[in-house]
Amino acid sequence: MNLKLKALTKSLWVFHAACSPCNNCDIEILDLLTPRYDVERFGITLAASIRHADVLLVTGVPNYKTKERLKRLYQQAPKPCLVVAVGSCACGRVCFKDSYNSPCAVDEVVPVSAYIPGCPPKPEAIIAGILKLIKSLKI
Amino acid sequence: MIKLLFNYLIFPGFLFSAVIGFLAGWLERKISARIQWRKGPPWYQNFVDFLKLLGKETIVPQGAKLTFLLSPFMGLLSVILVSTILGLSIRLPLESFMGDLIVVLYLLVIPAIALIVGASSSGNPLASIGASREMKLVLAYELPFILSVITAVIKSGGAIQLGLILNHQLSFGSNIISLSGVIAFIVAIICLQAKLGLVPFDVSEAEQEIMAGTLIEYSGLPLAIFKLTKAILLYTIPVLLIVLFLGKDLSPAFLVAKYIGILLVIILIKNTNPRLRIDQTLKFFWGSATILAIVAVILALWGY
Ligand code: SF4
Numbered sequence: 340m341n342l343k344l345k346a347l348t349k350s351l352w353v354f355h356a357a358c359s360p361c362n363n364c365d366i367e368i369l370d371l372l373t374p375r376y377d378v379e380r381f382g383i384t385l386a387a388s389i390r391h392a393d394v395l396l397v398t399g400v401p402n403y404k405t406k407e408r409l410k411r412l413y414q415q416a417p418k419p420c421l422v423v424a425v426g427s428c429a430c431g432r433v434c435f436k437d438s439y440n441s442p443c444a445v446d447e448v449v450p451v452s453a454y455i456p457g458c459p460p461k462p463e464a465i466i467a468g469i470l471k472l473i474k475s476l477k478i
Numbered sequence: 479m480i481k482l483l484f485n486y487l488i489f490p491g492f493l494f495s496a497v498i499g500f501l502a503g504w505l506e507r508k509i510s511a512r513i514q515w516r517k518g519p520p521w522y523q524n525f526v527d528f529l530k531l532l533g534k535e536t537i538v539p540q541g542a543k544l545t546f547l548l549s550p551f552m553g554l555l556s557v558i559l560v561s562t563i564l565g566l567s568i569r570l571p572l573e574s575f576m577g578d579l580i581v582v583l584y585l586l587v588i589p590a591i592a593l594i595v596g597a598s599s600s601g602n603p604l605a606s607i608g609a610s611r612e613m614k615l616v617l618a619y620e621l622p623f624i625l626s627v628i629t630a631v632i633k634s635g636g637a638i639q640l641g642l643i644l645n646h647q648l649s650f651g652s653n654i655i656s657l658s659g660v661i662a663f664i665v666a667i668i669c670l671q672a673k674l675g676l677v678p679f680d681v682s683e684a685e686q687e688i689m690a691g692t693l694i695e696y697s698g699l700p701l702a703i704f705k706l707t708k709a710i711l712l713y714t715i716p717v718l719l720i721v722l723f724l725g726k727d728l729s730p731a732f733l734v735a736k737y738i739g740i741l742l743v744i745i746l747i748k749n750t751n752p753r754l755r756i757d758q759t760l761k762f763f764w765g766s767a768t769i770l771a772i773v774a775v776i777l778a779l780w781g782y
Contacts, residue, residue, distance in 0.1 A: 342529065342533075343529075346529040346533060347531070347533065349526040350523065350526045350530045352684065373516075374515040374516045377511070377516040377517050379507070379511060379517075379518060379519050380516075380519075380520075382519055382523050382526060387690035387694075388689050388693070388694040390694065390695055390696060390697040390701075391697060393530070407567070409626065415537075417535040417537055417698055418535045419534070419535075443766045
């Protein structure tokens, strides 16, 4: 495993893209930054601009407008950039899959590297998902 | 020649100050985390961040090639020069050259200018807001900062040479042990906060409103260079204040203790204050801070 990848896994800067979620997932993600979970222990911080990001974190079901924005966000991110889908919505659209304003799932727009299901997933589940993602990078 | 290169690139210059700066940056993050009752990152976090940014793709906006890529280096080179001059004048006070204080003051403005140039060349509207705020910020804090430096110069008998200022403090006691010295030091600490772009005065980089402002279009290597410049600034400006105001005993243990003391004050200010708007910042610096600094200069002229 090379040095570049090792550094990447030790300092993931996350850009949070909310593609029309119900906001519960977003609250759980913010929980990760609070004293109880504190992901800064692992070097994970929220980045303000997509140009600084290593991880594009998507929540919610993309609709006709956010679909285009999501695609452009991924194109604007400097590579290597991982995509993590948080929540059942982002993983597979669940009960919204026949909705009139839901054209596609997240993984039909951008290549998703990790799915974290749950409605909303617990902060522990999100941390476990990210750890699995890091492990899969190392192989 | 070899010695000069060694000084510039390794010992008081680039490598040394970068390592100290990254460690100080870690201390800042760690103490902020402890204040918020979190655990905080491990000590090597800033090094890893830097390494990671070096390995990322560098995206250059259309039509901005040269200035966009060169401005971070401009800032970095000037800060390294400052840290070299400061380190040498602490180690060998008699070898400093005439007027190096003025050189240092000029060089310390260049990182801010580099940020402005880089941000404006990127053509992003949020970056241009950040650039205009940074410009106003520079205009705001330079006046009180230079006035407080002038106080230190007056206190040490009108010497504008770092070595002479240190020697004067060695024989007559630190500049801070006087009324004017204390006032000027307080003003200088506040200006330091603005120079480093830390919280009460971080309008130009406001993450929540303008998404990293001046740095918004930077990625990969140039972003890493900007982070490095910030880290080295976190080392140089407190050391400049130590030289100007606390220069009595500069044996390594005392130097480190004073440096960490100043760092602690900065971090506590950062963690206990909300961000000011740019107009409030301007009013603050041109109002109360400048008045305090002028009072300090007048007191120093009277000999207090
Ligand atoms: S997965 Fe559940 S909590 Fe998350 S956005 Fe969808 S409906 Fe809301």
